[in-house]
Amino acid sequence: MPESRLGQPMFGMGTPTPSEAQSEARKHFVAASGEFVGTFLFLFMAFLGHLMTVTTAGDAGPNQTLSASSVVYISLSYGFSLLIAAWMLYRVSGGLFNPAVTLGLVLTGTLPVVRGLVLFPVQIIAAMCAAAVVSCIVPGDIAITLTTLNPDMSVAQGFFLEMFLTAQLVFTILILAAEKSKDTFIAPIGIGISLFVIEIAGVYYTGASVNPARSFGPCVASRSFTTYHWIYWFGPFLGAIVAAGFYHFLKFMNYEDANPGQDSAGADEEVG
Numbered sequence: 001m002p003e004s005r006l007g008q009p010m011f012g013m014g015t016p017t018p019s020e021a022q023s024e025a026r027k028h029f030v031a032a033s034g035e036f037v038g039t040f041l042f043l044f045m046a047f048l049g050h051l052m053t054v055t056t057a058g059d060a061g062p063n064q065t066l067s068a069s070s071v072v073y074i075s076l077s078y079g080f081s082l083l084i085a086a087w088m089l090y091r092v093s094g095g096l097f098n099p100a101v102t103l104g105l106v107l108t109g110t111l112p113v114v115r116g117l118v119l120f121p122v123q124i125i126a127a128m129c130a131a132a133v134v135s136c137i138v139p140g141d142i143a144i145t146l147t148t149l150n151p152d153m154s155v156a157q158g159f160f161l162e163m164f165l166t167a168q169l170v171f172t173i174l175i176l177a178a179e180k181s182k183d184t185f186i187a188p189i190g191i192g193i194s195l196f197v198i199e200i201a202g203v204y205y206t207g208a209s210v211n212p213a214r215s216f217g218p219c220v221a222s223r224s225f226t227t228y229h230w231i232y233w234f235g236p237f238l239g240a241i242v243a244a245g246f247y248h249f250l251k252f253m254n255y256e257d258a259n260p261g262q263d264s265a266g267a268d269e270e271v272g
Helices: 024-056 068-089 099-107 113-137 155-178 184-206 212-222 231-252
Strands: none
Touching (some): 024 113, 024 212, 068 184, 099 113, 099 155, 099 212, 099 231, 113 212, 155 184, 155 231, 212 231
16 A cells, blocks of 8 residues: 555545535534544543452442542542543544533533434443443453442432532533633643542542443443432433533623633733
């Protein structure tokens, strides 16, 4: 094969469709493929890290709950896995990887409704595939990665904690990525760190799902659902609504005028 063809899409065996000739269906398909790969990689790496941490942990918290060191390692697994996956694929699909995030973006008008409806099932399917592959290729029980309530937590407490944790994640994405600014290109760093902080705060209490797909995948792979599994859907969705509502409030009030110049490079900034 001539070397010049190696750098061409599909090795030069076809001609890519020009951007102006791309149909909406084709664009949705490309975005969906990126979202599937991104969600799969994010959760695949995170589940592996979670499984390894709990399996090899030499200590445990009260009532056989997670120790502080295990919480840190699990939080790193999810936070940094999201950071890398989002940074790789945000130009393809937006790097959402989460039905609650998808809802938040749709409610703020930053993601078309049709695109949201396309990405939602893709995220769920990718999560199931990630959990299934992990359960097949490494030793250990995938049920270890289930999001479950701490024995001292009530269902109501778990529901509202998931709501608040998800609200932070969704608002982080809205203000750093959906709201365009000079630092939008490094938004995945802030998003990944935000998830890390969320996991530190919530893993011990609820598993810190903040993502219905993340909770649903391991349940399907392990064929095990808790009676309160619904909180990992309705809690994050309500959190997305709260975050979207605050974002709408800030936009309506022209938040830029409250603290002007925060996106300026200073007096030497070139204009035009």
